[in-house]
Amino acid sequence: MLDSNLPESELLKSLLEPLLEDFRYWFDRSTKLLETEEIHFLSDEDQSDLLARVKQAQQEVGAAKALFQATGGQVAIETAALMPWHRLLAECWQVSARFRSWQSTPPKQ
Incomplete structure (x- = not known):
């Protein structure tokens, strides 16, 4: 839980820094998936x-x-500025989840 008594700059730093790092992490993962896998759908x-x-x-x-x-x-x-990144990550997560689901389903013969 965030301390409401933090100075404004410290509050901003405690929120924005991890958020930017999360965006960086998830976009990196999405890049790796899209560059290394053939997404059949x-x-x-x-x-x-x-x-x-x-x-x-x-x-x-x-x-x-x-x-x-x-x-x-x-x-x-x-x-x-943040919302388009969030929407893009949601799209990437949907693609990733569908891809993982497809990988875990054995092909029908």
Whole structure:
């Protein structure tokens, strides 16, 4: 639980820093999946498009994290900037879950 008595900059840092790290982690995992696996239910074009969007988001997250660190945690990120990353991760998680489900189902003969 967060301490409501923290100074605003410390509260921001305690929330935003782990959030950016989570985005980085999950986008890295998504990139690895999309680069190393053939996702049978996605066309090659759709898989390439999703990978390109993930790589773009990785660059955006990296830039936001660099700015956050360069300012000593004094810069916030608008919710409007975070929401597309969140939606993209939700899409990646759905693809990953479906892919894992497909892998665990034995082929019908």
